[in-house]
Amino acid sequence: MKHFISMRDIGKQEILELLALAEKIETGKIKPDLSPYLGALLFFEPSTRTHFSFDTAIKKLNGKSFSISGTGSTSVKKGETLADTLKTISQYADYIVMRHSIEGAARFASEILEIPVINAGDGTNQHPTQAMLDLYSIRKTQGTLENLHIALIGDLRLGRTVHSLVQALHEFNPTFYFAAPRHLKMPAYIIDELKEKNIPFYEVEDIKEILPKLDILYVTRIQKERFAVLEDYEKVKDAYIITAGLLENVKPNFKVLHPLPRVNEITTDVDKTPYAYYFQQAKNGVPVRQAIITKLLQLA
Amino acid sequence: MKKQLIVDPIKNGTVIDHIAAGKSFAVAEILNLKNLDNLLLIGMNLSSKKIGKKDIIKIENKILTEDEVNSIALISPDATLVVIENYEVIKKYKIKIPPKVHKHIVCPNSHCITNIEEVETEFDVMKKKKVEVRCKYCEKKYGIEQVKFKF
Numbered sequence A: 001m002k003h004f005i006s007m008r009d010i011g012k013q014e015i016l017e018l019l020a021l022a023e024k025i026e027t028g029k030i031k032p033d034l035s036p037y038l039g040a041l042l043f044f045e046p047s048t049r050t051h052f053s054f055d056t057a058i059k060k061l062n063g064k065s066f067s068i069s070g071t072g073s074t075s076v077k078k079g080e081t082l083a084d085t086l087k088t089i090s091q092y093a094d095y096i097v098m099r100h101s102i103e104g105a106a107r108f109a110s111e112i113l114e115i116p117v118i119n120a121g122d123g124t125n126q127h128p129t130q131a132m133l134d135l136y137s138i139r140k141t142q143g144t145l146e147n148l149h150i151a152l153i154g155d156l157r158l159g160r161t162v163h164s165l166v167q168a169l170h171e172f173n174p175t176f177y178f179a180a181p182r183h184l185k186m187p188a189y190i191i192d193e194l195k196e197k198n199i200p201f202y203e204v205e206d207i208k209e210i211l212p213k214l215d216i217l218y219v220t221r222i223q224k225e226r227f228a229v230l231e232d233y234e235k236v237k238d239a240y241i242i243t244a245g246l247l248e249n250v251k252p253n254f255k256v257l258h259p260l261p262r263v264n265e266i267t268t269d270v271d272k273t274p275y276a277y278y279f280q281q282a283k284n285g286v287p288v289r290q291a292i293i294t295k296l297l298q299l300a
Numbered sequence B: 001m002k003k004q005l006i007v008d009p010i011k012n013g014t015v016i017d018h019i020a021a022g023k024s025f026a027v028a029e030i031l032n033l034k035n036l037d038n039l040l041l042i043g044m045n046l047s048s049k050k051i052g053k054k055d056i057i058k059i060e061n062k063i064l065t066e067d068e069v070n071s072i073a074l075i076s077p078d079a080t081l082v083v084i085e086n087y088e089v090i091k092k093y094k095i096k097i098p099p100k101v102h103k104h105i106v107c108p109n110s111h112c113i114t115n116i117e118e119v120e121t122e123f124d125v126m127k128k129k130k131v132e133v134r135c136k137y138c139e140k141k142y143g144i145e146q147v148k149f150k151f
Ligand SMILES: [Zn+2]
Pocket: A104, B107, B108, B109, B112, B113, B114, B135, B136, B137, B138, B139, B140
């Protein structure tokens, strides 16, 4: 593995190896030494959470990094090509973590640079380190990734994290349930891939009926801005809100995940239930990102 | 008269036969025929034993490049290619859909890096009921009728 660009590049075996490595790092069985390495955190599109998570991951393994956030601080603004910006920065750094609003930007970077590139999000396309930390969270709470019943609700059309997650789970014999407002449904290409692979999935209207079957409920935010007409948003928004009251008949191993930030789609009374896992999920980003950096630098 | 023209032999050049009816315009665009001075014959909606109705294109003094043949295969997978030298058929074959297309498809996604930086496109080709292509960079998938070719 030279770069970490897309979940499409990574097979089941590599996923499991990376998760195992993350677990070893988290439990202190191994402690890779990042101190000789300088990472460039290039957030051309700012993202506080992902940025902090990478920064933490690096610092906790004694690594060093420098950052940019937004294009204001770079010569991109002066009309320099992205290629030139990246080639220049890569002269100083040992690896690059990159978020960019342009789709395919990270793949492009990996092709023109000699140093490892990690995709921290490219537009609506991929966010593979999020997918990995989601998988890590699922495995950690369920003990396995195999044969799970997983529901995804909210904005399933534009949320790239849900797309990557569904694709990443293809090889693990999952059963999926999708609940989304009419025009925020799972895109056709994701559905087509499931049909091709004979993976069972159900598009449901009412989340209540399926809750007792679930191992994982993955909630995403429905953004008001996605609706052309505000009344349409008002009509659907409450149908996709998870409250503690809803969770009475769930399985003991059941967990609620959310990529954060949340607004009101999970009420705060859920936080006190044993089913809330979204904050630990965010924390899991640290060992997962450490594992990816460690792997690319060939330290394990 | 039309039939006469179509069966008229050419001395040197290429015949693209069994083009799906109606697709000869798209093939002509790939080959940039409107800017070509060569002797050119385009027949449309001819009856064919094999495929019912077909289009056919004859171009004198032109040998197609592999990239051109591959692109034609995407929009008309059943086409056959006949290469003629000195009035004789020296090569005749059914074209094949390539697994990948480099450089000659423009990504329809305006947020794709290939439309912003200087980078050759690359598409994976998937053939199910119809031909679809997926951009290596933005990973978006398109029906072949949604993309533009660039030569
Ligand atoms: Zn593209």
